[in-house]
Amino acid sequence: MSLDLLTGPDAGELLAAAVASAGGSLLDWVPQQVDHRPGRGTTVAYRAQVSWPGGVRTETLGASSREDDGPPPPSPGLIALSDGTTQVGVWCLPYDPDLPALARALDPGELLASLGVAGRSVSTAVVSYRPRRRAVVRVDAGAVRLYLKVLARGADVEPLHRRHVLLHEAGVPVPRSLGWSDDGLLALEGLPGTGLRAVLRADGEIPSGAAVLEVLSRFPAAVADLPRRTPWAELAPRYAASIAAVLPEEGLRVVDLAGSVSAGLHGCAPGSEPTHGDLYEGQLTVAGGRVVGLLDVDTAGPGRRVDDLSNALGHLEALALADPPSAERARATARAWEVAFGAAGDRDELRLRTAGVLIGLATGPHRTQAADWPAATVAHLDAVEALLSPRV
Structure with missing residues (x-):
């Protein structure tokens, strides 16, 4: 095996x-x-x-x-x-066989010259790396900071560039795209503000649920014409199978939990609202309690607004489980956002989809090889079970 x-x-x-x-x-x-x-x-x-x-x-x-x-x-x-x-x-690294542009992203002299940023001291750092899938490299050249997004072999980068242009021109605070290459590299400007995940740890001012809804309301209708992605909550059975494979003692429970989510969502229309597709605290930069930046619009397309909202809530719960210094404020933020989000739509559907998202996130402890990942996975499943329990 x-x-x-x-x-x-x-x-x-x-x-x-x-x-x-x-x-x-x-x-x-x-x-x-x-x-x-x-x-x-x-x-x-x-x-x-x-x-x-x-x-x-x-x-x-x-x-x-x-x-x-x-x-x-x-x-x-x-x-x-x-x-x-x-x-x-x-x-x-950097010779990932499915990320052919990664080596160039880590040695970006030629690229910087084409952008008019030549002749400066340059430093690079890998911000995120998912083998065979994607990477993000931060480039500092004097006072200029860029982010180079590296996509998998065969990915069409130009549509992602167009997504950034579409959203930026509509007033959504996404990074401005500076261009792309055919081998899977997209150059993006940096965003203002501080990542919300860091703000949760540092006791900074957190945007309200209404502020998050306001940013989503700026998405132009044309986003609904983009390709459709399967919502994370509807992938719960697939993630349940992955968990059962690595933690068979929880197999029956996680498959049953995923089945409850699927049964509860049966018959829901796919929706045609413009959505981000993967909204959570790690995608938001904030300043003074305002959302000033929104990252990773690769998944933007048609869907249901509740998919974005449930994704944000599920990730806050997962953050609370994985990062004790953030736990109290992450859960308080989730409770406050849940009130605002629930007022904007179906509360029961929001709860079901949040549970489905959390099943997907329960694969995280094993994927990242967290210390005592079996216990961490069980804690995620306990949280799913609590979400699905009847509410009084």
């Missing part, structure tokens, strides 16, 4: 062989992210200590086994290995 191979002790032998083929020696490794899709494959990112001829460095390594279509395609920096049964591709 690819999950056992890439997360168990044998993974070290695969990583050591790949590092050795590149001239290094593996000193230590630990999984950081696990993306396990039953019947489709497993991808894992590792933090590793590697001794190179020039010294010891901390590296991000990746490994992937794809049960649906075989190992990753050949690409620079990719090592193909096998334990005799399973074919695995192993790489060292």
Whole structure:
């Protein structure tokens, strides 16, 4: 089974062989992210200590086994290995085989020159990285800060650029797009304000639920003409299957919880309102209690406004479970927003969809290899169960 191979002790032998083929020696490794899709494959990112001829460095390594279509395609920096049964591709950042623009994003001199930002000291940092799926690189060049979004191989970047243009021109506070490349790179300006997640930790002023609704109300009607994405709550059965695969003792419960969500939402029309598609506190920047920035509009398209609202509530509950310093304020914010959001629509549907979102987020502790992830997963499922319990 690819999950056992890439997360168990044998993974070290695969990583050591790949590092050795590149001239290094593996000193230590630990999984950081696990993306396990039953019947489709497993991808894992590792933090590793590697001794190179020039010294010891901390590296991000990746490994992937794809049960649906075989190992990753050949690409620079990719090592193909096998334990005799399973074919695995192993790489060292930035040579992710499905993110061909990542290496260029981390060495952006040519790109900066094309944007008129040449001749300045440049530093880069990986802000987020989901192996084989996406990455965001922050670029600082003097007083200029840009974010380079790297999409997966084969993704059409121009429509995402057009989304940013559409929303920016409508007055939605999204980053201005500076352009894109055919290999999956989108250049974005930075946003003002502070991320809401950091504000929750730092005891700063939090925007009201009405302020969040106001920003969503600025979405132009043309967003409803974009491609439709399946709402997160309606993917609950898929996420339940993933949880059951890695935590079988909770399998019956999580499948039953997902079934309750699906039954409760049966017959709901897909909706044609313009929506963000993945709204949560990590996508909002704030200043003085106002929402001044909105990130990640990749999923913008037609749907139901309640999908955005339930996503925001589900993520606040997950944040409270995962980050004790934020817990009290995250839950207080969720309660306040729930009142505002419930007044704007169907409270029962909001609760059901929030439960569905939280089932999806219950995969997070295992995916990020959190300490004692089984207990953290159970805590998420307990919260789902509480949401679905009859209210007096």
